[in-house]
Amino acid sequence: xxxxxxxxxxxxxxxxxxxxxxxxxxxxxxxxxxxxxxxxxxxxxxxxxxxxxxxxxxxxxxxxxxxxxxxxxxxxxxxxxxxxxxxxxxxxxxxxxxxxxxxxxxxxxxxxxxxxxxxxxxxxxxxxxxxxxxxxxxxxxxxxxxxxxxxx
Amino acid sequence: xxxxxxxxxxxxxxxxxxxxxxxxxxxxxxxxxxxxxxxxxxxxxxxxxxxxxxxxxxxxxxxxxxxxxxxxxxxxxxxxxxxxxxxxxxxxxxxxxxxxxxxxxxxxxxxxxxxxxxxxxxxxxxxxxxxxxxxxxxxxxxxxxxxxxxxxxxxxxxxxxxxxxxxxxxxxxxxxxxxxxxxxxxxxxxxxxxxxxxxxxxxxxxxxxxxxxxxxxxxxxxxxxxxxxxxxxxxxxxxxxxxxxxxxxxxxxxxxxxxxxxxxxxxxxxxxxxxxxxxxxxxxxxxxxxxxxxxxxxxxxxxxxxxxxxxxxxxxxxxxxxxxxxxxxxxxxxxxxxxxxxxxxxxxxxxxxxxxxxxxxxxxxxxxxxxxxxxxxxxxxxxxxxxxxxxxxxxxxxxxxxxxxxxxxxxxxxxxxxxxxxxxxxxxxxxxxxxxxxxxxxxxxxxxxxxxxxxxxxxxxxxxxxxxxxxxxxxxxxxxxxxxxxxxxxxxxxxxxxxxxxxxxxxxxxxxxxxxxxxxxxxxxxxxxxxxxxxxxxxxxxxxxxxxxxxxxxxxxxxxxxxxxxxxxxxxxxxxxxxxxxxxxxxxxxxxxxxxxxxxxxxxxxxxxxxxxxxxxxxxxxxxxxxxxxxxxxxxxxxxxxxxxxxxxxxxxxxxxxxxxxxxxxxxxxxxxxxxxxxxxxxxxxxxxxxxxxxxxxxxxxxxxxxxxxxxxxxxxxxxxxxxxxxxxxxxxxxxxx
Numbered sequence: 001x002x003x004x005x006x007x008x009x010x011x012x013x014x015x016x017x018x019x020x021x022x023x024x025x026x027x028x029x030x031x032x033x034x035x036x037x038x039x040x041x042x043x044x045x046x047x048x049x050x051x052x053x054x055x056x057x058x059x060x061x062x063x064x065x066x067x068x069x070x071x072x073x074x075x076x077x078x079x080x081x082x083x084x085x086x087x088x089x090x091x092x093x094x095x096x097x098x099x100x101x102x103x104x105x106x107x108x109x110x111x112x113x114x115x116x117x118x119x120x121x122x123x124x125x126x127x128x129x130x131x132x133x134x135x136x137x138x139x140x141x142x143x144x145x146x147x148x149x150x151x152x
Numbered sequence: 153x154x155x156x157x158x159x160x161x162x163x164x165x166x167x168x169x170x171x172x173x174x175x176x177x178x179x180x181x182x183x184x185x186x187x188x189x190x191x192x193x194x195x196x197x198x199x200x201x202x203x204x205x206x207x208x209x210x211x212x213x214x215x216x217x218x219x220x221x222x223x224x225x226x227x228x229x230x231x232x233x234x235x236x237x238x239x240x241x242x243x244x245x246x247x248x249x250x251x252x253x254x255x256x257x258x259x260x261x262x263x264x265x266x267x268x269x270x271x272x273x274x275x276x277x278x279x280x281x282x283x284x285x286x287x288x289x290x291x292x293x294x295x296x297x298x299x300x301x302x303x304x305x306x307x308x309x310x311x312x313x314x315x316x317x318x319x320x321x322x323x324x325x326x327x328x329x330x331x332x333x334x335x336x337x338x339x340x341x342x343x344x345x346x347x348x349x350x351x352x353x354x355x356x357x358x359x360x361x362x363x364x365x366x367x368x369x370x371x372x373x374x375x376x377x378x379x380x381x382x383x384x385x386x387x388x389x390x391x392x393x394x395x396x397x398x399x400x401x402x403x404x405x406x407x408x409x410x411x412x413x414x415x416x417x418x419x420x421x422x423x424x425x426x427x428x429x430x431x432x433x434x435x436x437x438x439x440x441x442x443x444x445x446x447x448x449x450x451x452x453x454x455x456x457x458x459x460x461x462x463x464x465x466x467x468x469x470x471x472x473x474x475x476x477x478x479x480x481x482x483x484x485x486x487x488x489x490x491x492x493x494x495x496x497x498x499x500x501x502x503x504x505x506x507x508x509x510x511x512x513x514x515x516x517x518x519x520x521x522x523x524x525x526x527x528x529x530x531x532x533x534x535x536x537x538x539x540x541x542x543x544x545x546x547x548x549x550x551x552x553x554x555x556x557x558x559x560x561x562x563x564x565x566x567x568x569x570x571x572x573x574x575x576x577x578x579x580x581x582x583x584x585x586x587x588x589x590x591x592x593x594x595x596x597x598x599x600x601x602x603x604x605x606x607x608x609x610x611x612x613x614x615x616x617x618x619x620x621x622x623x624x625x626x627x628x629x630x631x632x633x634x635x636x637x638x639x640x641x642x643x644x645x646x647x648x649x650x651x652x653x654x655x656x657x658x659x660x661x662x663x664x665x666x667x668x669x670x671x672x673x674x675x676x677x678x679x680x681x682x683x684x685x686x687x688x689x690x691x692x693x694x695x696x697x698x699x700x701x702x703x704x705x706x707x708x709x710x711x712x713x714x715x716x717x718x719x720x721x722x723x724x725x726x727x728x729x730x731x732x733x734x735x736x737x738x739x740x741x742x743x744x745x746x747x748x749x750x751x752x753x754x755x756x757x758x759x760x761x762x763x764x765x766x767x768x769x770x771x772x773x774x775x776x777x778x779x780x781x782x783x784x785x786x787x788x789x790x791x792x793x794x795x796x797x798x799x800x801x802x803x804x805x806x807x808x809x810x811x812x813x814x815x816x817x818x819x820x821x822x823x824x825x826x827x828x829x830x831x832x833x834x835x836x837x838x839x840x841x842x843x844x845x846x847x848x849x850x851x852x853x854x855x856x857x858x859x860x861x862x863x864x865x866x867x868x869x870x871x872x873x874x875x876x877x878x879x880x881x882x883x884x885x886x887x888x889x890x
Contacts, residue, residue, distance in 0.1 A: 017412060020432045028387070028430035033379035034372020036553075037431070038504050039589040043819035046504060074372035089370040093362065093785055096793055097228030098369030099376060099504035099553030124828035131819060133504045133554050134228045135796020137830035139789070 005066060007032070008076030018064035022056075023047045025063050026073060034074035034102045038131070045130035048103040049073050055110045057129075074102040081147070082109045088147040096134035104130050108144050117148050204333045206292035206341040208261040209285060210239055216316060216330035218245045223255045223262035223270060224277040225525050226365060227503070227552030227559070228793070229848035230786035231277045233363040235285055237782050238278075241355045242289030242348060245329070246316030252364050254549035257527035257542075267637065271526035273560045273676065275749035275846025278782060282844055290345035298342070299335035300327060350780070350841065359784045365551070377522050377550045377584075380510045384581040386415055388573050389434040389588065391441050392423040395450035395812040396596055397671045400424060400443060407440040417441070418576035421537075425573045431586055451671025452812040458601060458670060459495065462624045466493065466605045470622055470664035473643040473652050477660030482618030486609035490699050492692060494606070495873045496625075496684040497806030499599035499677050500822060505553020506587040507595070511570035513538055514580040518545045521582075522567045523552030525559035529633070533564035537571035556797065557676040561597060562632045593822050594814040598807050599677030600626040601670075602647070602684055606692040609660075614700030616711070618660040621651050621688070626674045627667040646676070650685030650748060650853060655718050656693060656711040672809070678797060679849035682748040686853030687802070687860070687874070690744040694861045695870060704861065705731055705743060717777050718745055720838050721754035724775035728836050729756035739770065742862025744854035750845035751778040752838075755795065755854040757831070759862035765884030766876055767863045769799060769831040774851060776835065779842035787847050788835040794851025795833065800825030802856035803876045823877075 005012050007030060014029055021040075026032045026049070035058060038046030042057040049058045050072040058071075077086075085108050088094075095101045104127070111118055111126040118126070123144050132140070203219075205211040211219040220239050226232040232252040240250050255262045255270075262270045265280040293313055300318045301308040304325050312319045319326040355361055368374035393399060403424050405417035413433025418425050426437035453461075483489060509522035511534065518538045524530045527547045535542040552559055559565075570585040577583060587595065602625025609618035628646035629638045638645045643652060647665050654661065677683060697707035705726055712718045722745045731741065738760050745754040758771040774791045781787055804823040808815045816822040860871050867884055 017432070020430075024430055024432040027379075028381070028432070031381040033375075033381060036376075036505070037378065037586070038506070039819050041589075041818055041820070043589075044504070044824075077371075086370050090362070090366055093366055093789065095228075095363075095366055095369035096230070096789060097504060097552065097554040098365065098374050101369050102372045105370060105372075127827045131504070131824045131826065133502060133556070133797065133824060134793045135800070135825055135830060136789070136793060137796065137825075137827040138792050138833050140827065141830075 003063070005063070005071065006068060007071045008073060016063060019062050021059050022049065022061045022063050022066055022071065023058040026058060026071070032073050032075050036099055036102055038100065043131070044100070045103040045107060046100045048106040048130070050106065050110065055107055074106060077105070077109060079109065079113070081112050084147040085109050085112060085143070088143040092139045092143045092146060094136050094139040094143050096136055100130060100132045104132065104140055108140070108147070111144065112148055118144060204295075204336045206295045206336070207288050209288040210243065210292050212292070212296070212329050212333055212336075214330045214333050216246070216249050216328050218243065218250045218316070218329065220250060220252045221255045222252050223264070224272040224281070225254065225523060225549050225552055225559070226252070227523060227525075227555040229277070229790060230363060230783060231272065232365055233361070233786060234278050234782050235281050236364055237355050237361060238282060238285040239289040241353055242286045243293045244313035244315065247355060247361060249316055250364065257524070257531040257547040259528045269526055269633070270528040271560060273525065273557065275751070275849045278844045278846055279750060286347050287344065290347050291342050294345040295336050295339060295341045296329060296332050298339055299332040302339070303332070303335050356780065356782050357784060361783060361785070363786065374551055376505050376553050377508045377510060378505060378553070378586065380521055380582065380584055385510065386427050386429060386579070386581055386583050387431045387434045388425045388427045388570070388583050388585045389431070389438045390420070390423050390425045390569055390573070390585065391438050391443055392591065392595070393445050393447070393450065395447055395452065396673060397450040398445045398447045401446040402444045404442040407442065408437040411437040411440055416577050416579070418573060420569065420572040420576050422569050422572070425576070427573065427577055427579070427583060435588065450812055453670070454810050454812070455601070455808040458809070459603065462601070462603045462668065463493070465624045465666040465668065466603060466622055468666070470624075470666045471642060472662070472664045473648055474661055474663040479618045479620055479660045479662040482660040483607070483609050486617065487612040488610040488699060489607060490610070490696055491605070491607045492695065492870065492872055494604040494684070494688050496602050496604070496687070497808070497874060498601045498672065499801055499805050500593050500807050500816075501556040501558035501597070501677055502592060502822060502824070503552070503554030503556060503558055506589055506592045507558070507566035508584065508586045509566040509570035510582050510584045511567075511574040512580065512582040513574040516540070516544060518571060518574065519548065520545065520567055520571065521548045521550055522570070523555065523559050524549040524567065525552070525555055526562070526564070529562055530564045530567045533568045534571040537568050538575045556678040557680070558597060561675060562634070565597070589819065590817045593807070593816050593818060596673035597675035598672065599683060600628065600647070600674040604684065604688045606688055608692065608696045610696065610700050614702055616656070616658050616696050619654070619656070619658040619662070621654070621663045623647055623651060623665040623685070624668065625665075625684075626670050626672070628674050628676055628680070630667065645681065647681055648685065649680060650682035650746065651689060653747065654689060655715045655747065657714060658711070678794070679748055679852040682746065682849070682853040683798070686744065686746040686748070687856045690746060690854065690857030691860045691870065691872075694857070694864070708743070708745060712745070717752045718747060721745060721752045721775040721777050724836050724838055725754035725756045725773050728775065728834065729773035731756060740862045740865035742858045742860065742865065744858040744861065746853040748850050748853055751776060751847060751850040753791070753850050753854050755858045757855070757858040757862050759859055759866060761866060761884070765879055765881035766803065767859050768829070769859055772831045772833045772855070774833060774835045775838055776847065776850070777838040777840050778847050778850070779840050779844040781837050782844055784837055787837055790847040791835040791851040792833045794849065795855040796825050796830055798852035798855040799829070799831075799859065802859065802874055803829070805875055
């Protein structure tokens with residue numbers, strides 16, 4: 001079915017079934033592969049994107065529910081906060097296999113946009129839904145603090 | 153590969169396309185790929201001399217870019233960075249101009265010396281590349297020096313190299329590597345060159361050398377197998393038997409073919425594949441399949457039945473792996489005997505990127521893109537599935553989104569499946585097979601279920617006089633090509649490693665094992681046999697020391713007197729952790745020390761209890777001796793990640809079977825460690841001049857027993873039936889001592 005989708009500041013026309021999860025529209029139709037498939041049931045956070053700025057698990061959001069809201073993927077991050085987060089990720093050498101890190105970065109940027117100086121408890125709460133099988137969590141916590149302007 | 157979307161998909165951060173480079177190497181650079189041997193010879197250069205390749209492990213381009221060829225896959229453990237560091241060190245390259253590319257499948261140039269085949273595993277990447285890549289870097293450097301000497305007509309001995317620039321100080325001439333490519337391409341690369349002494353190292357051991365893959369892995373541009381798009385790629389999902397050992401009896405594809413986007417449905421050896429335009433259509437197509445399974449040969453036992461059978465074997469004599477002194481006599485004379493049985497569940501690896509592979513069968517050649525952990529094995533299986541000889545199969549190893557052992561299978565798993573689907577489909581476009589997370593959790597190849605029995609004898613002074621250890625568990629290697637390497641004198645190391653290597657000085661020791669046949673496929677799971685053996689050994693030694701009324705560190709120290717590297721990490725961890733210093737109420741320490749894959753790790757943990765009675769690990773002090781420390785920050789990262797991976801498993805994970813059906817299916821019931829559970833980790837690297845050994849697995853074994861030992865101090869309870877999640881909170885709190 002023809003529909004339009006607003007993604008990363010552009011409008012895309014698509015022919016996809018209504019029940020297709022946003023994740024697979026992004027990956028298979030728009031070839032925006034930075035957003036990852038890890039579980040398919042909102043259990044790991046690898047597919048995190050923003051829908052009108054809200055962190056959303058794209059693997060369980062059917063594309064028909066997106067409507068005319070604006071989707072932002074890792075490829076579309078352009079805020080100062082995002083830059084600070086990504087710089088901190090590199091400085092602290094956070095990623096190992098890297099497969100979950102798009103989702104981690106998306107969630108961290110959303111956290112810092114809402115809470116500029118999060119505590120450890122704020123970080124643990126905000127990042128609780130993002131699984132990293134390589135267990136890079138200690139560095140993620142440090143990098144969020146660093147991006148917030150703390151010591152990290 | 154020519155449409156813009158594919159090029160975009162293949163762009164890496166340095167602007168070079170991994171896939172295009174491979175193509176370039178295979179077509180224009182046939183001399184490079186086919187003609188290069190790990191032997192002296194004329195340095196290859198293509199007609200335009202855009203690059204020079206002094207040997208099979210490095211190319212240097214006119215723009216100064218140094219490309220290191222990695223025979224080991226990068227799936228998080230840092231192999232690309234570690235291997236590049238070794239080569240770049242001897243080459244005196246500029247780290248900012250070093251990139252890494254996966255080697256093609258070619259056992260003649262890229263074999264793992266520990267396996268014979270080309271592959272990554274057993275934490276061998278650094279150890280088996282150390283000398284090889286130092287020589288590769290040193291001879292490449294010598295070639296560039298020779299080129300400069302010839303160009304400038306100066307003695308080679310007067311030439312120095314620093315950070316990618318060749319200098320002749322006396323005549324004040326210098327040239328970056330790129331400028332010497334043309335001259336070097338006409339010279340013979342030397343077969344040997346002097347290596348640096350450690351005090352000359354400028355990259356090895358440097359703490360802040362950035363990983364080569366970290367930027368791409370932060371902005372979403374890193375390319376994994378799953379990210380293969382364009383070229384008309386189709387997606388496949390495969391319906392596999394619901395129980396291990398089942399097969400397709402018959403199927404009806406009519407409903408699946410009615411799903412919009414489904415292109416084909418084909419039967420392959422592993423099941424029935426639905427090929428579609430995109431994952432979602434393929435998955436819906438699979439759900440619409442009507443398959444009748446033949447389960448005549450399927451494994452139908454459940455976990456309880458398997459455990460009952462395994463536990464019965466604990467009472468039976470097994471195959472003897474070690475028999476020293478006189479154990480029977482020592483037990484007969486013992487002042488005190490301690491006995492404990494342990495149960496370790498099946499564990500799934502659950503890498504973040506589920507298994508996947510892209511296969512394209514076109515014009516009699518098969519191309520495979522995958523996280524190929526055993527490239528030459530994968531190549532052979534893919535060839536067999538496609539009805540080709542291996543020389544017609546090109547394996548393009550991609551970044552792996554984790555593995556933990558999962559991508560190293562002798563039946564090539566997803567790669568074999570994708571190749572069989574490509575063959576059965578009759579299509580010549582790339583077909584991308586994706587496993588769902590449910591496919592992954594229910595797909596077998598687990599860490600084996602096993603049970604242990606330990607018996608220890610103490611004399612009147614509390615000395616340990618006898619040690620008896622029996623293990624019951626499936627062999628990982630029996631009937632595979634790895635059997636020859638890992639079954640030594642009848643001792644199956646895939647079951648017993650970490651038990652037979654028992655380092656403690658006990659005069660009488662007896663170790664035996666049973667390897668029952670079960671139809672559940674098993675596999676190496678990060679640190680393999682060490683995962684359960686270290687838990688049993690390191691908690692039991694603690695239990696014996698406690699039963700003797702002795703300090704658990706003092707006992708280890710005494711019994712490890714002949715093992716300086718064990719002792720070295722133990723002392724370091726104990727010192728840095730402040731062993732014996734007062735702790736806040738409700739907190740206790742535990743310790744474990746273990747050698748695996750030639751590296752030594754000790755961990756001291758501080759543990760409290762959460763409201764559910766589960767251990768909360770607050771702090772881990774980890775000491776590691778892995779020989780020469782190539783990348784200290786990556787060593788620290790692997791200690792953090794390894795112990796985090798191990799901690800998640802001992803706290804939460806088990807795969808169970810109900811009449812042969814796997815009960816768990818996804819991260820909601822196969823729970824991963826989450827950020828709030830991750831302890832603060834302090835890693836200390838013990839300085840060593842020994843040849844480097846691996847770090848990818850070695851932090852896993854000690855964490856479970858260290859936590860269990862602390863938990864025993866805190867609650868008085870010994871956890872011998874993993875995972876901890878099986879504990880009942882009321883039991884924990886009612887038995888709590890402090």
